[in-house]
Amino acid sequence: MKIGLLQIDIKFGEPMANREYVKDQFLKAADDSYDLIILPELWSTGYDLTRLDDIGDENAQESIQFLQELAKTYNVNIIGGSVANKKGDSVYNTMIVVDRNGDLVHQYSKLHLFKLMDEHKYLSPGEDSPSFLLEGIHFGGFICYDIRFPEWIRKPVLEGAEAIVVVAEWPEARVDHWLTLLKARAIENQSYVFACNRIGADPNNAFGGNSIIIDPWGETLAQGTTQEEMVTATIDIARVKEIRSRIPVFQDRRTSFYS
Numbered sequence: 001m002k003i004g005l006l007q008i009d010i011k012f013g014e015p016m017a018n019r020e021y022v023k024d025q026f027l028k029a030a031d032d033s034y035d036l037i038i039l040p041e042l043w044s045t046g047y048d049l050t051r052l053d054d055i056g057d058e059n060a061q062e063s064i065q066f067l068q069e070l071a072k073t074y075n076v077n078i079i080g081g082s083v084a085n086k087k088g089d090s091v092y093n094t095m096i097v098v099d100r101n102g103d104l105v106h107q108y109s110k111l112h113l114f115k116l117m118d119e120h121k122y123l124s125p126g127e128d129s130p131s132f133l134l135e136g137i138h139f140g141g142f143i144c145y146d147i148r149f150p151e152w153i154r155k156p157v158l159e160g161a162e163a164i165v166v167v168a169e170w171p172e173a174r175v176d177h178w179l180t181l182l183k184a185r186a187i188e189n190q191s192y193v194f195a196c197n198r199i200g201a202d203p204n205n206a207f208g209g210n211s212i213i214i215d216p217w218g219e220t221l222a223q224g225t226t227q228e229e230m231v232t233a234t235i236d237i238a239r240v241k242e243i244r245s246r247i248p249v250f251q252d253r254r255t256s257f258y259s
Ligand SMILES: O=C(O)CCC(=O)C(=O)O
Pocket: 113, 114, 117, 143, 144, 145, 146, 148, 169, 170, 171, 174, 177
């Protein structure tokens, strides 16, 4: 499976311009035969939180249709980062997954809102399961701050997930945490990690790039810089079983002492 993490800059509060830009990037990648392309968190609006009521997407409909068209046109599965999803009086930060036929496979709204960036003032926390199946692979999909909660990442893994996807707008100031947490999540869960971050800056933060693909042994297969790029690796999901039988962490758990 060939994976591409679309590490891009995002225009602050300009969904139309960001959609056009993402469309151009898919066209550019068209000849590279990706099986799965992953976008960053809030790729259509950025963190323009005070305007999400205006620029957010009613029930994520426009974003879903946009991603469905791209998936069908380029015959590629898409984990469409996340978008500002308006539902009644609330706005959620919602991941959208569509398969290469253009079918909507999964939606997940960020569970843990990040107070340091005021998310709790403008967004509502989700209540969705992070588990989904795509191309026969069981994934757990998460958004940014979620990776600081190992017990939440573990949940889909205990349900059978072999790959953890993370979409983010992770600040440059804490890139060391980003890389360390992602590597730990890969090793402790003996799972692939595909983590797509944005680059560039908004009025409040500079973002750290360093999108990364890590194998279930904790080895980095590909890592971005702080420039715009497609971070790419080809993975073999059978490696998960191999690693899990080498060190059988999941058989050795003492669940009568912890859940
Ligand atoms: O946990 C962090 O340091 C960054 C989290 C974050 O930026 C987010 O969830 O949007």
